[in-house]
Amino acid sequence: MAVSGSGGLDPVTAIALVGALGIGSQWLAWRLRMPAIVLMLAAGLIVGPGLGLLDPSESFGDLLQPIVSIAVAIILFEGGLSLKFHELKDAAKGVRRLVIVGAPLGWLASALALHYVAGLSWSTSAVFGGIMIVTGPTVIAPLLRQARLRRRPAALLNWEAIVNDPVGALAAVLAFEVVLVLQTATGVGDAVWQLAVGIISASIIGVVAGWGLARAFSRGHVPEYMKVPLLFVGVIAVFTASDRILHEAGLLAVTLMGLFIANVELPSYTELRRFKEQATVMLVSGVFILLAANMDRETLMSLDVNALLFVLAVVFIARPVAVLLSLAFSDVPKAERFLIAFTGPRGVVLVAVAGLFGQRLAAVGIQDGAQMGPLAFALVAASVVLHGFTLSPVARFLGLTAADRPGVLIVGSSTWSVQLAKALEKLDLPVIVSDPNHAHLRTAREAGVEVFFGDILSEVAEDRLELVRYEQVIAATDNDAYNTLVATDLGPEFGRDKVHQIKRVKHGARYALPATLGGRPLGVDETYFDLNERIRNGWEFRVTKLSEEFTLEDWRAINPDSVIIAEFGNQGALRFLEPDMKPQGTNSAQLVVFGPQREERKDV
Incomplete structure (x- = not known):
């Protein structure tokens, strides 16, 4: 070494x-x-x-x-960049008190x-x-x-x-500065003046730099590939300039710079x-x-x-x-x-x-x-x-967690997605169905499933939904392009292994969406129209519990046509299966399956 x-x-x-x-x-x-x-x-x-x-x-x-x-x-700049005033709402008064008092x-x-x-x-x-x-x-x-x-x-x-x-x-x-005044011959007025100049200068430098970068970005004066490098250089320059005026004032400047950029609606x-x-x-x-x-x-x-x-x-x-x-x-x-x-x-x-x-x-x-x-x-x-x-x-x-168990967000309301939501609720998981079409949500409301009316990618959804309650996302609307957009946009936030998408309808090469976009495929491996056709033909969701007496092999023997959608482990972890994935099949695990109705069944 x-x-x-x-x-x-x-x-x-x-x-x-x-x-x-x-x-x-x-x-x-x-x-x-x-x-x-x-x-x-x-x-x-x-x-x-x-x-x-x-x-x-x-x-x-x-x-x-x-x-x-x-x-x-x-x-600190990244921290300021994450602070949006519209996210404060009812917490604004509390934040003011925590800072001012x-x-x-x-x-x-x-x-x-x-x-x-x-x-x-x-x-x-x-x-x-x-x-x-x-x-x-x-x-x-x-x-x-x-x-x-x-x-x-x-x-x-x-x-x-x-x-x-x-x-x-x-x-x-x-x-x-006060201690320095007491220890040396420095005047109190000089110390106060230096502090005031430093704080005011740092504030002006931070806000002006944020305004200038935001204006340059929004007006197309900076190409996309140079925006992040320019931000890095700008942060270092603002920090250095402010710190030369007053030690540690640079921290204030870069925080205000990030806060300004975060609240000007940059594309x-x-x-x-x-x-x-x-x-x-x-x-x-x-x-x-x-x-x-x-x-x-x-x-x-x-x-x-x-x-x-x-x-x-x-x-x-x-x-x-x-x-x-x-x-x-x-x-x-x-x-x-x-x-x-x-x-x-x-x-x-x-x-x-x-x-x-x-x-x-x-x-x-x-x-x-x-x-x-x-x-x-x-x-x-x-x-x-x-x-x-x-x-x-x-x-x-204290009851301040969003949910005891991380839940599932289903984008797109249909008979198939509502029945999936009801099956997941049997596992005591929080589930919500989102759809921008109010009429589509009627089935979900009648079934007693929690719903959100609106675009899941909108700021309204970000403000009104406790997205932290949900760990998995399923994009299941009748629009493949929208499903792909949802999965691609939410992938970095939830984790790409936690965002799933139903199978796309096959088109010619001219209209095919890029394979690199979208979410992970579900084990059912069928399109929106095929899945809902299955429901009309008598298919349903069931939750089955495995045990030493009733193993995965036993279940497969009596359900040859059914498809395992997800596996709920002993420690409360939900895992949606992809077409080429096999369940672990451990004792006490619960399977969410999609298959033909059976006259005699026992749901757990």
């Missing part, structure tokens, strides 16, 4: 190792259904202070801090915990307390994806995390956001591995009982008190208040900014400033592990 002259890995090998560990942790977490952040944190500690394989400070030298800063800027209260409560529990000076506590306002979009986003919360509590946590990240950094700047917004999300997954993985690996054993060993008490005070006292007071007498339900109060994981911004300001405080003679880095890492590690494993069960206990 290549090493540098100082004993660490050379930069290229270090980047390869960080990438493999980060993306590998993400994949393993997906397979094990665990919080990805926890695995990334563990991986960084193992290869860093654990085994000594990676020392980012040696491998990257003076470039480590700029690398982390640029990565954090891109992450909750942030100052959190600053005060955190500073008190730092001074009286961790034993830090008031100067260090004031600076560190400002940074601790942040709750980390790098951590919140993966946790929300896993916990499948309802829309409003998810919106509250997401908006608070993204908006408070630059606010927390600027609060630390304000506190540091290419979806493609831009998806690419940015993919880039953010890689950056979050890399930054977490780097920060964890960069901790040394001496620093970790320096964390004593006071550090533990400090973490407990922040998690169970400072954060809940600040949130509950800020949301008191609001229209946010009590269950949501408690969930938000006890959900405050910290992320990379806290560690990165705390390490920077800790060094600056130590440089001006405040020695306990050096403790900010270790304490920040301890808080991040503890909160990530705690909330990573508790958010889902706590949300279920």
